[in-house]
Amino acid sequence: METTKIAIVGLGTVGTGVAQLLLEHAEHTNRYAGRAIILEKVVVRDCNKARDIKLPDGVLTDRLEDVTKDPEIRCVVQLIGGVEPARSIMLQLLESGKDVVTANKALLAEHGDELFDRARELGRSIAFDAAVAGGIPIVTNVGQCLSANRIESIHGILNGTCNFIISQMEEHEASYAQAVEEAQQRGYAEADPTMDVNGSDAAQKLALLAHLAFGSRVHWSEIPCEGIESLRPIDLQYAKELGYRLKLLAVARLEDGELELHVGVQLVRRDSPMAGVGGAYNAIRLIGDAVGRVWFQGMGAGRMPTASAVVADLIDMIVGRTAITFQTLQLWSEKPARVLPRPSFRTATRYYFRFMVKDHPGVLAEITGALSKEGISIASFIQHERHESKDDKVPLVIMTHHTTVGAADRAIEKINRLQMVHEPAMRMRILD
C-alpha cells in the first residue's frame, strides 16, 4: 500500500482527537485515503507536557522545521488557535510546500485574503471545513454538494456555547450569569467567554460562510451583531407564552440582490426544527433555488466532532479533491465581491419588542402611535395585569408584522425618549 506522511502542528483538544483518529482508526482512514496515512510528526511547544494520548516514539517534537524541512510531508494539519503565531506558522508551512488543513475560523476571518493568495501563488491548498459548525460538514456541502444552487439564505445556530446558555436559561429558569457559570463548569464556555457571548465567534463563522456561499467580502467585524449578554429571563418567558423559543442566529439572506448579514437573538417558532436544536448542537437551514430548504444539524464543537471534520479535510487533501476545489472556488481571490451588503436599515423582518412602561393612561397610545407613524403594524400584543409590583413598571410586549430595521430604529428611538418609558426597549427579530 502506498503511504503518505502527514504532520499535526498543535496538540490541544482537537489535535489530540485528530491524532486519535489517525492512530486508532488507521484501517478505516487508510481505506478512504486509498493509502496508508503516516503520522510522521506532531509539533508542540512543550514536549514534556502531560498528554491524553500516547504517540509513537520520535513523533513528538518542538521544532517546526522538523516538518517544514521534511519534503516527504506534504499535508499538515495546523491546529493552533488565535491569530498569531497561527498566521506566521501557516505562511511558513505553505512556503515550505505544504498543503494545510485548519480549524481556525478567526485566522481565516482576519487573514483569509493573505493566506489564500499566498497558497495560490505557491500552488498549495488550504482546507477549513472544521472552522465552521464543527462536525457539520457545511463548508463541503456549500462549496461542493449544493453547487447547482443559487443560495437564497442561510440561517445558522453556529455557536454552541450561546445555544447551551440560552437552553439553560429556558429549561432551568436560570439567570444569564448562572447559565454562563454552568456552561463554564461543563467545559462549554471558556474562562473568558466574551467572543462567544457577544456574537463575535458566530459573526466570524458567518463571514466565512457568506464568502463561500454568496461571494460576499464583508469583514466579520462589520456584520451587525448582538450577543446574548442582554438576554433576560422575562423575555424567555414571554417568548414561551407566545409559542416561541430564543436562539442566537447567524443570518445571510439575499433580498433584492443585496446580502443581509446579521447575528442576533431571534424568536423561532416552538414547532420549527430550529427550536429543537438544544444544548451544544449547531444547525444550519439553507435555502437554495433548486434544492429548496435543506437542514443540517450536529455537534458544533468538541474534540471528536471537530476532529471528524479535520480528518475528512485531510483525506480530501491526500486524495486530491481539495486541490481541485481550492482551484475552482477561488476563495478570497482578487475577484470583486459577487454581492453587495444590504444596508441594515433596509432589511425586512418581524420584531418582538418589550417596553418597560409606567402603568399610566395614554402610554399605550403613545407607543402604538410611534409604531404606526413608521408604518409598523402590530401582529400581537401582551400586557398582563400588574400584581404586587414594587414599582409601577409594567412590561408591554408587542410582536409586529414585517417592517424594516430602519423603521424600527426610528420608532424605538422615539419611544425610548418618552417620559413614561422606564428603560430602553428590548428588541429581537422573529424568524420567518
Next chain:
Amino acid sequence: METTKIAIVGLGTVGTGVAQLLLEHAEHTNRYAGRAIILEKVVVRDCNKARDIKLPDGVLTDRLEDVTKDPEIRCVVQLIGGVEPARSIMLQLLESGKDVVTANKALLAEHGDELFDRARELGRSIAFDAAVAGGIPIVTNVGQCLSANRIESIHGILNGTCNFIISQMEEHEASYAQAVEEAQQRGYAEADPTMDVNGSDAAQKLALLAHLAFGSRVHWSEIPCEGIESLRPIDLQYAKELGYRLKLLAVARLEDGELELHVGVQLVRRDSPMAGVGGAYNAIRLIGDAVGRVWFQGMGAGRMPTASAVVADLIDMIVGRTAITFQTLQLWSEKPARVLPRPSFRTATRYYFRFMVKDHPGVLAEITGALSKEGISIASFIQHERHESKDDKVPLVIMTHHTTVGAADRAIEKINRLQMVHEPAMRMRILD
C-alpha cells in the same frame, strides 16, 4: 474560458430540471465547474413530444449514437427510470468512453456490481448522489464528508410518498386509501404506487447507503421490509396518545459488529426531529463514532431538488473529484463485504403491539403471560373502556422495553393462535 460538452439521456421530470439548471444558471454552474458547460445533446425517444423546456436548436435528438460517437462529450447525465433499457444504455455510454451521472436507484440496487465493474475496467466513473434522498447530498456526505467516522447507524425517512401518506392520515384523519388518492392527485404518488408503499423503494435506497457506509453486500430484496399498506388510523391514534408519531424508517445499524438492516413503520417520539419531518421531505439521522449524531433533511424527490443533486454530481465529474472518489471508494468491487448482516431474530428493539381481543376475563393474563415467557417486559399499556361497540372486539395496546425480534416473533405467534384474539397482532418498532 475552457468548455466541456455534456449530454443528457432522458428528458423526463428530472432531466428537464437538469437542462433548466444548465441553461438558466449557466453563469453559476460554470463558476463551480471552472469552465463553460455546454449542453451538447439531449437524447429522447420522441423528438416531437411537447416539452416544458426550450432547448437550443440541434440539441434534441432521438439517436443515442449522437452521444456515444461524439468523442468531445465526456460526461453524460442518464435519467432513464427502471432497469432496462437503462442498464444497456449505461453500458453503451461507459463503453463509448463516457462518465455517467445517474439518479436511478433501482438500476444500481440491481446491477451496481456489473456497472461499477465495467466502469472500472474501462477507466470510467459513475456518480449517483441523486439516487438516494433526492436533494439531500447524502452519498457525498457519507462517502466523503464523514470519511473519518466509523458509522454506527443510519435511520432515514427515504420515501417521501410514504411520509406524505402517513402525514395525511395523521393530520386529516384520512384512511389509508384516501391518503393514497390525495398523494396521487398532488403528484407525490405514481398511478401504481406499489414500490413506494410496500417499502421496496426505501429498501433499494437503504441497500445503496448500507453498501456505501458499511460495505454491506445485502441485496435490497433480502432486507426485511414492511410497507405502510397495513397502517390503520387506530394505530396513528394510539401512537398520538402515547406521545409518538409514525414514520416509515429505513434502518442500518451495527450491533455487536453485525449489520441490522430493516425497513418498516416505527414509532418516533413526538418531540424528536424525526417526528417533525412532514410531507414530502426526507431526513437522515446518522451516528458516527467521531462526529456523534448528525442530521440531514431536505426534499426527497421532485424536479428541482433531484436536479440539484444531479448537477452537483455533474460538476464533481467535470472538475475531477468524481474520478478520485470512484477510485478510492471501490464501491461494488471484488472486495468481500466488510460487515455481515445480523439475522433479524437477533436484533434488539422496543415494540408497539396492538391486539384485537374479546373483552373476556383472562385475556390479559394470557397475553402478558405469552410475552413474559419470552422475557418481554412491558413498559406501558392501554386498554380503554368499551363504548357502543358493535362487536366485543377491544384493542389492547402494549409498549415493551427492549427485546429481540425473535422473542417478539415467538410471542406474537403464540398470541395470534389464542381463541380470544380476533385478528393478527399489529406490531411496530419504536425508535430509540
